[in-house]
Amino acid sequence: MRVVIQRVNSASVSIDGKLYSSIEKGILALIGISPEDDESVLRTVAEKMLSLRIFTDQEDKMNLSLSDVGGKLLAVSQFTLYADCRKGRRPSFTDAAGGEIAEKLYNRFIEICEEILGQKPMTGEFGADMKISLENDGPVTIILDSKDLNIKKV
16 A cells, blocks of 8 residues: 655546635545455554654754644545556556555555544545646655555454
């Protein structure tokens, strides 16, 4: 699983020219799912992402988590995070989970985030052609890859 985390002042998703969802201060998370991902990966990545201290405190130090600042989460599926550009000029996406599996795991990831946050995250629409707008705060952009987290699969 790969997640690109962006600390934002605001972010929104539009589909077919209509606003689908939006948040103010919080995290825009672009979510990539691989075929190897399972419940343990989803939970570990969600816990890590939501507990990252990437918001500034009164001394302007990144010392606060999303919950600490009362921020919101906008989570959008993005299979292109698994683009393989090593050969040629057209990326390959064979490392991304197929649509049916990815949608199931993405939806479960959203449920886990809701359990942890105590509030429903905003989302995009899986598989839709979405337009994402954001005002990155900082800018702060962090990449989480489950391969780097030494997760013990169940």
